[in-house]
Amino acid sequence: MAVRVKELPIRPAVENQTNLGNWALLTTQSHILRSQCKCNGNVQCNHCLYSHTLKIPDLPEMTFDRNTLTLTHTKSGCKIYLNTLDALKLVDDKQDLIKVSYSEEWLAKRQDSSHIKNTPKPFDWTFSTAYSGTLVDSSSHKISVNATTEEPDREKLMRRDKILYHTEFVMFEDELADNGSSKLIVKCRVMPTFVLILMRHYLRVDKVMIRVQETRIYCEDNWDYFLRDVTLREASFNELKHLQTSVLYDEWGINEHLRVLKRDLDKVCIENC
Numbered sequence: 001m002a003v004r005v006k007e008l009p010i011r012p013a014v015e016n017q018t019n020l021g022n023w024a025l026l027t028t029q030s031h032i033l034r035s036q037c038k039c040n041g042n043v044q045c046n047h048c049l050y051s052h053t054l055k056i057p058d059l060p061e062m063t064f065d066r067n068t069l070t071l072t073h074t075k076s077g078c079k080i081y082l083n084t085l086d087a088l089k090l091v092d093d094k095q096d097l098i099k100v101s102y103s104e105e106w107l108a109k110r111q112d113s114s115h116i117k118n119t120p121k122p123f124d125w126t127f128s129t130a131y132s133g134t135l136v137d138s139s140s141h142k143i144s145v146n147a148t149t150e151e152p153d154r155e156k157l158m159r160r161d162k163i164l165y166h167t168e169f170v171m172f173e174d175e176l177a178d179n180g181s182s183k184l185i186v187k188c189r190v191m192p193t194f195v196l197i198l199m200r201h202y203l204r205v206d207k208v209m210i211r212v213q214e215t216r217i218y219c220e221d222n223w224d225y226f227l228r229d230v231t232l233r234e235a236s237f238n239e240l241k242h243l244q245t246s247v248l249y250d251e252w253g254i255n256e257h258l259r260v261l262k263r264d265l266d267k268v269c270i271e272n273c
Helices: 046-053 086-091 097-101 104-114 154-158 253-257
Strands: 014-020 022-027 068-075 079-081 133-135 141-147 166-175 180-192 192-203 209-218 225-236 261-272
Touching: 014 166, 022 166, 022 180, 046 086, 068 192, 086 166, 097 133, 133 141, 154 192
Parallel strands: none
Antiparallel strands: 014 022, 022 068, 068 079, 079 133, 141 261, 166 180, 180 192, 192 209, 209 225, 225 261
């Protein structure tokens, strides 16, 4: 006789809101995206939302659909919103970017991997994303983005002030069928005078390359703008062959050994419509 397994109900995401001067930081955290449809009447479930919205044929092994961060300018209602769905929208659904950039290494790796050989259609199976957050205007104000030379206050960053709130969570993670790792994480901390957010995509394709994109968002309590620093680093395994294995596979320590390909430092301001 078949045994029916009763599924646990969907628990609400754990929310935390911290207010600091002109800003409010809201984080939500929950379990991974469900693998089956759980639509309720006219209410679409997130499984179907992801399936219908995204064009890539597969999702990361662990996709945390309700892990989000929102930084809101309370006077205007403008915000920057970090979420997994928008991050995955930027994954290339038409070509394998590793094949394009590292053809020889990719072909050698493909011979060793049944996962890569059997990919049903060309797409970026490493889930690389250039996502740096979703900017949201309000009904009365809009957001403008301009290049700047202004940097976060290093002295404030180094001071050991009391931490008002901090958290860290994964947005998605995939081991690329034992071919490496692709992971998007968010860290944040609220201090007495500023908010600092880090969103980091770490990609390692074994025997091929390592790439890291880091987005740092910094604002002070009395500011009506924030700074966004997006830095892309990369190196091939051939460039890193002199490193010890422990260093090569250190997800955070590897940064100093990668080439900086691109850095964009922007001042994100709020203006009247």
